Amino acid sequence: MKNLIAFCFIALFSFKATAQDAEAYQKYMQESIALYDSVKTLADYQEIANRFDRISATASEEWLPLYYAGLTHIYMSFVRGLEDDTRDEHIDKALDYIDRAEEIAGENSETVILRGYAYMAKVSVSPGIRGMTLSAKVTGLFEKGLVMDPENPRANLMLGRWKYGSAQFFGRSTDDACAYMQKALAIYKNEAKGSNGLEPAWGENQAQSMSKRCQGKS
């Protein structure tokens, strides 16, 4: 009987803790995601990356903190004025977070697209050298992400952006690329925000400015 009471007590206690954890996790994630709107400097990005890293250390069964930590390091690699080696360090760090996210949740359209984004960043470090060896990988990942979820706006956006860049480079028509951008934009507009606001939702601004460029052309 004593044991039963103890058990009930523990069960109650841990249920309460779980509920509180989930709440704290939710709150802290939302807070951290909101910081993207006010980010200005590399240090601001570092703070966001650190936050997600902290969350991932504590909420070790969640893949989203790792996903966001990876995304933040990709953003950091694009901050102007960084040395190539530093950019590579950020991208490698991002790839490491993506690996860990996939260990928890398996591959999904979002992680695959993020990995494509990371390799796209690698290409941008030295396009002349890496474009030739890595571009197939980037395309492959974006296409794979799109197949996994054709309605993922980020899959449409990133594939469109990538195709746009290479079409421009080779002086070819950007129509194909712009069609993806239009589709991405349409999905962003119709998309109901995820149930808890934690699911990846970035990219709408990019899609808007890219499709403006597309309209400017035609």
Added chain:
Amino acid sequence: MYRLLLLFTLITSSLSAQDKLEGWVKDPQGEPLAGVNIYLKGSFIGTTSDADGHFQIEGLNPEGILVFSMMGFESLELALEDLDFTQKQNIQLKEAFNKLAAVTVNAGSIEVSDKKQSVVLRPLDIVTTSGALGNIIGALNTLPGTANNANDGRLFVRGGAANETAIFIDGLRLGNAYGSNLSGIPTRGRFSAQLFKGSFFSTGAYSAEYGQALSSVLSMNSLDFPLRRQTDLGISTVGGSLSHTEVWDRQSITTSLNYTNLSPYMALVPQNLEFTKAPQGINSEILFRQKTGKHGMLKAFYSFQNSDMGVLRSQPDTNVLQAAKLKNNFHHLNLNYRQNIGKKHLLDGGLSFTGNLDDIQLDSLSIQQKGQLWHAKIRYQYFPTARISIKSGFEFFDQLYREEIQIGARQQDDLLGAAFAECDYHFSSDFLIKLGLRSSINQNSSYLMPRASVAYRLNLKSQFSLAYGDYIQEQAPSIRIQEEDLRASKAQHVVLNYMYSTPKLTFRLEAFQKNYHELVRSNTGFNTNGEGFARGFDLFLRDRSSIRNLDYWVSYSFVDSKRHWQAFETQVQPRFAPRHNASIVAKYWLNSLQSQVGTSFSINDGYTYDNPNLAGEMESRTKGFQSLNLSWSYLPRPNLIIHLEITNVLGRENIFNYEYSSSPGNDGQYNSMAIPQSATRFIFLGLFYTLSTDKNANQLNNL
């Protein structure tokens, strides 16, 4: 667990006022560290240090653990109960040992890879080096430590003969690594650069893993797993190629077929040699990849090649031309398996077979040379900690050589076993010691060969390394077939290297001393009483950023080499070892034309030769070799490349040697005959088209 801690946090933070901690984080040099992630373990409470390394954290509980973590540094965990909350904290983080960022031994070694930003050569450079004509060996011949022997085509490293360089694919020896050619016609590497993801080229003092090479090792790693299904088509002035890759979830197959025929080309472009049959041949390959388990991979590679050519050659003795013909058949099979066992062990091994048959016809004399090489190898690597790695293994060679002429045949079968072990120890990120030992045993002798190297990094940009090694090489089968009881030749290498590198600039300075012992002499029968040396230094500079879109490298090698060997009575400078060698390679990306234009220039101070009309041996020297090469790659569409390349644009008449008549003429003088390049220029025009679902895929790797 963190749930409990969180709860504690909530409770204690409401009870205790001592929940605030302030301080500074610094690196070992006392410089402030910005961006350090500081958090209470198991909670979401945390902060980030600012530009001055300053931090302030609230909501702590005295029983908790505070974590300081940052990329490139060892994480630090502090128990809060040991801290005095009233004091400002001074925290110092230690730099983490990162194997990828740690110092490596550069002495004698040139890595061709994409791994780092600052490397000497990248895989892609092989196909975009002007004058190399897509040939791996041609590109390596623009690097320090090599001597350009353009009428031969093979690698000659630091005063060493071509057979002193051993070539490996995935750690397994490739027999007859160069295409069989009649002398005077330059050869090429057997395989296209497209098969390899990177290579390791050692110009001296290499690791205990490799043996049976007195001077140098070229170890090429084949591609792991292709990315996608694709078909490549190529058509050029010298033939055509077709290849297809099929990819499944865990397997892939690539097949390729290459047909070369120089007769239409030779009908248009004048040659210095008179061909009775223009070089032609087939080159086919099958690659199979099978992923096993999580990290394992089985690679199988089979290649069949044949070639056929014939020339009429002038001879110094008579006006009669000699008719020479050559037919070659070549097979190579390479099986390789790799398996990680946990994170600390790696086991790999493989088996290779090379079969080569040369049918040579010199006027009415026919000679058949048959070579076979089996190589089996098992390698085990153990990484007990990040700082230590241990590599060991066994290997076994069986080499058969058979020579048949009309009157009879003879053959030689040699067995050889070897074992190696090597340990790398990083005392710190900046200091590495590597010790190795190799032993080899065959029918009549056994050898022990120590190898050692150290590397020390002064700062992130510059480092020194020093390497030493003992090497042996059994005599070539074509000599052993005449005299079996010959000991192996020996060499000792010492190499000192200084390297300065940033992502945009690489500068490399290297000095070396190589001593040869027991070289083969053939003045009165065969013996191994020969000796020799090679010493010198080389320089390399690669700059990718000073001028926008321009990437160039310059290399210079000085070699002082003499040998008492073969039938020479004295120490002589070998024919293949010019003293001064230099190359410049430049590539410029023309955005407006979607083209890469390239040029390269090679120069040396001439090849020694023996003029029997003069006193002494190898006392004369040809005029210096010079060649200016140009190339242009145009990418009108992502999957289409048009490539034009012209070697020796200026048409310099290079001479590689003089041959003399065997007896003097009426005036007492020996008649001389200059040996020029087989063709003054080579012009290549090709079109490469890739079919794939990925419209950006192209064949730049294949050129």
